[in-house]
Amino acid sequence: MNAKAPSDTPKIAVRGLKKSFGRKVVLDGLDLEIGAGESLVVIGGSGTGKSVLAKCIIGLMQGDGGSIKIDGEEMVGRSTSERERVMRKFGMLFQGAALFDSLPVWENVAFGLIQGRNVPRDAAKQAALKNLAQVGLGPEVGELRPSELSGGMQKRVALARAICVEPEIIIFDEPTTGLDPIMADVINDLIIKCVRQLGATAMSITHDMVSARKIADRIAMIYKGKIIWSGPTAEIDHSGNAHVEQFIHGRAEGPIQMEVRAH
């Protein structure tokens, strides 16, 4: 079960994934593959199912149908304990950082080590301070509460928390949303650095094209619950897909009609 997957097995393979909320179809038979060590960015407008896709892959949400394989191991239909075992391969950076308000910054970063891996608190604190240093934050920040930090610092702490358990796969949910362009670029650089250092597979979801171009090896666009285009980052400007063209240039006119009313 824990045997190392062959190198040609995709790290993440999603086939025919479906997910609906009531009558609203969010994922409509979505197919996606991410190779080991690859950095894939999924782009798409708000409400197109990017976050739902990420939550289904990491196991926070159950799909209504289809298949999700991690290292060739099927996740759909598995028991909670088996899914929890595979979820240990993941780290996730949440859109709003999702830091625990009740804990100091260092304990947020060390949380996965202390609670998930039973590392003694002293050793976990040292590891946390090392990871904070990796994202450019000094040890004094470790003693602060998350509410005392700016949005950019919170994102950095969340990144340190995601990498502290040295995951094989990291999911970044809108890593630069709500940040000024300079801080967004700092976060992009940190993502590239951390993913390279860990040799991890990365899947990012964003609608920030500057960020997507910088951190992606490959970009995939999601529209109406399906991947409508995917290819190397360098090819996105010559995709030949009208939806992609409209999205990357941010035009109101085109095949994508914005939904102005919730379902």
Added chain:
Amino acid sequence: MNPFHFLASIGAVFLNGLSAAGRMALFTLSTLSHCVRPPFYLRLLGRQMIDIGYYSLPVVGLTALFTGMVLALQTYTGFSSFAAESSVPTVVVLSVTRELGPVIGALMVAGRIGAAIAAELGTMRVTDQIDALTTLSTNPFKYLVVPRVLAGTIAMPILVFIADIIGVFGGFLVGSYKLRFNPAAYLQHTADFLQTNDVTAGLVKAAVFGFVIALMGCYFGYNSKGGAQGVGAATTYAVVSASILILLLDYVLTAILFVGR
């Protein structure tokens, strides 16, 4: 208006009610099963015991004091009309230990702790902190729900035991200083008619109420959605449902613990 629409809306309300009861029952069963399976977060249990028990002591103590005082006054004014003033200490101690200590204490704690738990977990839910726990290999049920429910169940009887003493003391103060009872005779009357079962049955009620308060706070907080408005609604539901369940279960437990014996 189409009468079938009216029937359909009644049916929808009924089905929604059944589905909510089912979800709540599953949540309760899941909580109970996680209570007996490791890992156990003793540090968190201790912190919750302090939050629920120690910090609720002032409000529950004050409520118990005034309840005992008012009870002594009311009983005296009622009983004096047929020369039964000597029953005041007995009525005060039995009412406080069997009924008022657990129920009024629990209603105060429902307002203070049920709301706090629902607001905290609700905020954690809408800011993805509960999902973050899962991604960090930590079961949110074990980490968030179990310590609060266990702490509520353990702390509430301790709190009510102290409230019982303060409530009886309140009655004693009014009896001795305002109603001119002989203090020694008042205490003697209090002790003469009080049985161990009166106190233990009140503490059993308190444990059940503590469980219900924490469970409702956790259930509505854990399942809240829709931002700040959703958290506000979760807080309201937690307090209202815990209060109603306390009164309902009080009747059921009284029937089992006192009438049936």
